[in-house]
Amino acid sequence: MADWVLHVDMDQFIAAVEVLRRPELAGLPVIVGGRGDPTERAVVSTASYEARAFGIGSGMPLKIAARKAPDDAVFLPVDHEAYAVASGEVMAALRALPEVVLEVIGWDECFLGVTTDDPEGVARAAQEAVLAATDLHCSVGIGDNKVRAKIATEFGKPRGVFRLTEENWFAVMGDRPTRDLWGVGSKVQKRLGKHGIATVRELAAADEQMLIAEFGPRMGVWYHELGSGHGPRVVDDTPWVARSHSRETTFQQNLTTSAQVQSAVRELAVQAFDDCAAEGRPIMRVHLKVRYAPFETRTLGRKLAGPTEDREEFIEEALTLAGALDPDREVRLLGVRAEMSMPDDADGLERTPVRGRI
DNA sequence: TCTGGGGTCCTAGGACCC
């Protein structure tokens, strides 16, 4: 018996949930994003496979999606609550599988830790359990660690299973661009490129000291290991403890006066504060995120004088930060983030550079 | 061509202390 990591990822999750409650949409290009109005500033959350055939994908501006979409395409607003309910049903079905440890890493994905000689059999059982409970399909990646399991899933989509381990890592991934690795985005891909590293194989063979000099002691080593497909193996079912909460909003018309900015900051600060207050932990820091027109993002941070549970005090701190914004530039996005103290028993939580846990 | 909203973690550099 060996230890395996399975990565379960729902297929076109949000679009699938929408089709489930409106069966008449089955087979149509379905695009979910923003308030469902493709003339507004917003991006695509998920597109159904039928929509993807027209080149529409996650993160694409709705306006662009509308241009590519055929006449029978359906645009829908994001409905967080419906997806949270469906997500809960999916996770419950998987948690009920025998002898698995489940670690949630997003609305529509999780890791399963299992000890078995038949990981494919467990993967199929997971797919059947989810389908029986929710009518939703998923893909499963099998790996000897989290990195390989996560990457394997992409090769299994849709509705499939794929195994990626030490044995086939370089055969499958060696010649692919570094961007295909979990945790390597466009910026890191470019910086690696400056050192002549374009592929996964080249990253694995790179000089670690050079990577440390370029990315720092932690990320340098992490990227090097990533090239060989190494990563954490432990699946941890400890319930997640949020470190911060934020509220942000994109304005359909840019804000042009500081009075407008102040009032928007106040509104968002109240919401972010209340999200944290609901967890009963005091707030330690406040951050402001601003996007100036046309598209330049800045963040400002500030540690509070002491932990606070006083809403007005938090708002004042947020407004103080807002005073440092450039009054001559139009603002198209504002966000306020409240960073909470950690509960005592959550201190020392393991951190890995594989991020994005929600 | 126009780019959301919710998060996590890492790094550089300065302040300060011994």
Added chain:
DNA sequence: TCTGGGGTCCTAGGACCC
């Protein structure tokens, strides 16, 4: 008068993920 290493904490910002 000009000057060491080592450590920690904090601020500000960057990168990535779903």
